[in-house]
Amino acid sequence: MTISAECRAALAVAANWCRVSARDRKFAFTATLIPINYMVLFLIVVINGGRDPSAVVVQDHGPYARAIVRSLAGTDSFNLHPMDARAALRSYHDGRLVAIITIPPSFDRLLAAGDAATLGLQIDNQEDDFADDIRRGVDGAVNRFAASVAPRRAGVAVSEVDDNRHQVPYVPYVLVSIVVIAIMIGGLFYGGVSAAREYEQGSIVDLLMAPRSRASLVLGMALGTFVVATPGVLLVLAALVLGFGVAPASWAEVLLAVLISLALYAAAGVLLGTITRQRHGLSTLAALVAIPALAISGAFYPSSWSSPVIAALARATPTYYVNGLFQHAFYAVRTTPTSIAVDYGVTSLFLGAAVLAAGVIMTRRAQPA
Amino acid sequence: MSGSPALLLDRVNKRYGSLSALDGLSLTVPQGQIFGLLGPNGSGKTTTINLLCGLLSPTEGRIEVLGRDVVASPRSVRPLLGVVPQETALYGELSAWRNLLFHAELYGVPRARCAERAQRMLELVGLWERRHSPVKTYSGGMRRRLAIARAMLHEPEILYLDEPTLGIDVASRRTVWSYIRHLRSANKTILLTTNYLEEASALCDRVVIIDHGKAVADGTPEELGRRLGGSVLELATEERASPELIAELESLAGVVAVEARDGGLAVTYTEGDANAAEILNAVMARTALTSFAQRHTSLDEVFLRLTGHDHLG
Numbered sequence: 001m002t003i004s005a006e007c008r009a010a011l012a013v014a015a016n017w018c019r020v021s022a023r024d025r026k027f028a029f030t031a032t033l034i035p036i037n038y039m040v041l042f043l044i045v046v047i048n049g050g051r052d053p054s055a056v057v058v059q060d061h062g063p064y065a066r067a068i069v070r071s072l073a074g075t076d077s078f079n080l081h082p083m084d085a086r087a088a089l090r091s092y093h094d095g096r097l098v099a100i101i102t103i104p105p106s107f108d109r110l111l112a113a114g115d116a117a118t119l120g121l122q123i124d125n126q127e128d129d130f131a132d133d134i135r136r137g138v139d140g141a142v143n144r145f146a147a148s149v150a151p152r153r154a155g156v157a158v159s160e161v162d163d164n165r166h167q168v169p170y171v172p173y174v175l176v177s178i179v180v181i182a183i184m185i186g187g188l189f190y191g192g193v194s195a196a197r198e199y200e201q202g203s204i205v206d207l208l209m210a211p212r213s214r215a216s217l218v219l220g221m222a223l224g225t226f227v228v229a230t231p232g233v234l235l236v237l238a239a240l241v242l243g244f245g246v247a248p249a250s251w252a253e254v255l256l257a258v259l260i261s262l263a264l265y266a267a268a269g270v271l272l273g274t275i276t277r278q279r280h281g282l283s284t285l286a287a288l289v290a291i292p293a294l295a296i297s298g299a300f301y302p303s304s305w306s307s308p309v310i311a312a313l314a315r316a317t318p319t320y321y322v323n324g325l326f327q328h329a330f331y332a333v334r335t336t337p338t339s340i341a342v343d344y345g346v347t348s349l350f351l352g353a354a355v356l357a358a359g360v361i362m363t364r365r366a367q368p369a
Numbered sequence: 370m371s372g373s374p375a376l377l378l379d380r381v382n383k384r385y386g387s388l389s390a391l392d393g394l395s396l397t398v399p400q401g402q403i404f405g406l407l408g409p410n411g412s413g414k415t416t417t418i419n420l421l422c423g424l425l426s427p428t429e430g431r432i433e434v435l436g437r438d439v440v441a442s443p444r445s446v447r448p449l450l451g452v453v454p455q456e457t458a459l460y461g462e463l464s465a466w467r468n469l470l471f472h473a474e475l476y477g478v479p480r481a482r483c484a485e486r487a488q489r490m491l492e493l494v495g496l497w498e499r500r501h502s503p504v505k506t507y508s509g510g511m512r513r514r515l516a517i518a519r520a521m522l523h524e525p526e527i528l529y530l531d532e533p534t535l536g537i538d539v540a541s542r543r544t545v546w547s548y549i550r551h552l553r554s555a556n557k558t559i560l561l562t563t564n565y566l567e568e569a570s571a572l573c574d575r576v577v578i579i580d581h582g583k584a585v586a587d588g589t590p591e592e593l594g595r596r597l598g599g600s601v602l603e604l605a606t607e608e609r610a611s612p613e614l615i616a617e618l619e620s621l622a623g624v625v626a627v628e629a630r631d632g633g634l635a636v637t638y639t640e641g642d643a644n645a646a647e648i649l650n651a652v653m654a655r656t657a658l659t660s661f662a663q664r665h666t667s668l669d670e671v672f673l674r675l676t677g678h679d680h681l682g
Contacts, residue, residue: 201456201458201459201460201461202454202455202456202457202458203458203459203460204458205422205424205452205454205458206452206454206458206472206475206519207475208424209422209424209447209450209452210447210475210476211444211445211447211448211476211477212444212475213444366419366424366425
């Protein structure tokens with residue numbers, strides 16, 4: 001009887017928990033989003049990030065040229081897209097390709113004559129790790145071709161053109177993302193708390209009853225968040241500079257990027273807190289928003305090198321532009337095809353939109369959750 | 370503005386989809402009155418307050434505060450209002466002094482006058498000595514007094530008090546009542562919702578009872594008692610009242626209700642239509658009467674009869 005009573009109680013607790021969870025929409029949303037988030041992260045970083053988008057421009061259609069293209073396509077290092085020279089260059093300058101491999105018109109003729117043929121290789125080498133992937137991939141493909149297909153005595157050389165004077169090693173490139181995530185989480189969390197607390201303790205009524213605009217209230221909360229979150233961000237910056245030796249290309253740009261991005265995420269946090277009206281679960285929600293946004297933003301490599309869908313998604317998020325601001329401030333490299341001024345402009349627009357949205361929602365939600 | 374009513378709701382509807390929170394509610398509150406808004410849970414009290422504050426927009430109807438349209442110009446109306454929400458909504462981590470100064474900044478009280486006004490209000494509510502203590506260390510009554518002080522800081526013409534004495538002890542309740550009366554003597558208009566009918570009876574010049582978003586009765590507490598209830602004759606008898614006696618009493622003209630209790634009866638009747646002697650005679654003919662008392666119907670009984678709810682909320 002005791003065991004049966006215990007089992008009954010356990011089942012009742014389980015059923016009750018399921019019923020409560022099913023009726024708690026925020027919980028259900030969060031619980032569903034967590035695995036999706038990590039799936040997105042893994043897909044982007046591991047699968048998508050492992051194959052660099054590259055173009056192959058085939059200017060010779062002989063058997064050797066076709067064989068080297070097959071060998072290149074069999075390499076895991078890149079995702080190879082056959083293109084004509086003009087389209088390849090356009091995509092490359094738009095930031096959608098890491099490299100262009102050119103099979104010259106004389107390729108088959110030179111090899112058949114037992115001479116050396118040269119492949120053209122143009123690399124966007126702003127990120128060291130990706131450039132090395134391309135080099136290793138091309139070398140491997142050429143070696144396999146030389147060993148199995150190319151006539152004896154003939155050779156294949158690679159003529160490489162690097163487009164950036166400064167290459168950023170992979171680890172320092174990714175380290176900059178730590179600043180971005182610190183700002184995102186700090187801004188979203190503290191901003192969320194600043195708004196949610198007003199709802200929880202009912203003081204939102206006093207704020208909304210004041211003869212002031214909603215934008216002033218949201219900006220006030222965002223400004224308070226900015227002050228509270230700044231020490232954490234400065235600590236991360238100090239650790240990066242002093243601990244990892246990452247020297248910014250422009251301190252002024254770093255400070256400007258911190259200023260605008262922290263203001264943006266603080267306002268976005270206020271928006272989040274205005275939606276949830278509860279502090280409970282805000283940290284989880286902030287992380288849920290931040291992780292996929294960061295993953296697609298170009299934190300690990302420029303987003304334009306991702307699949308077209310992810311690249312398009314990235315361009316619709318502010319973190320894409322914020323990441324671009326920081327990569328430029330630290331290493332003077334561009335991870336977005338737009339100019340730095342445009343990136344600052346778009347970030348400011350997102351800031352304005354967050355303030356506006358939080359103000360509108362605040363007007364409609366005067367009562368605690 | 371001087372001739373306008375303090376508050377005016379004219380055939381106001383508020384609907385959420387198919388749910389009607391207010392259904393053609395009309396109210397006029399003259400300046401300088403304490404006006405009680407009573408109703409059970411979900412009757413539309415909070416919706417009414419939120420509409421008057423401009424925190425909600427009506428689906429239909431007109432709402433004015435001192436002659437100004439709340440929907441058209443909410444920001445011009447807000448300085449006229451002070452609100453003491455049910456949750457005192459103070460910053461517990463901060464001192465009373467900081468809470469008041471923050472409110473003064475928010476409402477644009479001139480900088481030079483902030484400290485002087487905060488001091489005056491804290492002295493008025495008897496919290497000056499504790500002004501630097503964190504509010505979280507205050508009792509419920511002290512918080513309520515501080516919330517009233519905060520709502521009055523920017524010198525509004527109208528004060529909304531949502532359950533002003535909910536959850537506080539009897540002594541604090543009396544203190545809060547005396548502040549509310551003090552505010553009326555300063556010619557402020559006060560709209561209060563309350564759980565306590567005793568409170569409404571003690572404080573309000575007029576009361577409106579709302580149920581399902583409609584006004585079901587309004588008037589002074591005494592008027593409501595007279596008009597809707599009349600008098601109650603409480604009779605103590607040696608034996609429990611028989612069904613025959615109850616039926617006979619109910620058949621008398623002017624008798625509104627008969628309630629049998631252990632050791633007696635309560636008979637509610639409208640004076641003029643019935644009289645106490647007639648009722649007493651009917652009772653004494655069937656049982657021995659040990660004592661009786663006559664009183665006016667309480668607001669509680671009026672409320673119960675009108676809404677079918679036995680308590681407010």
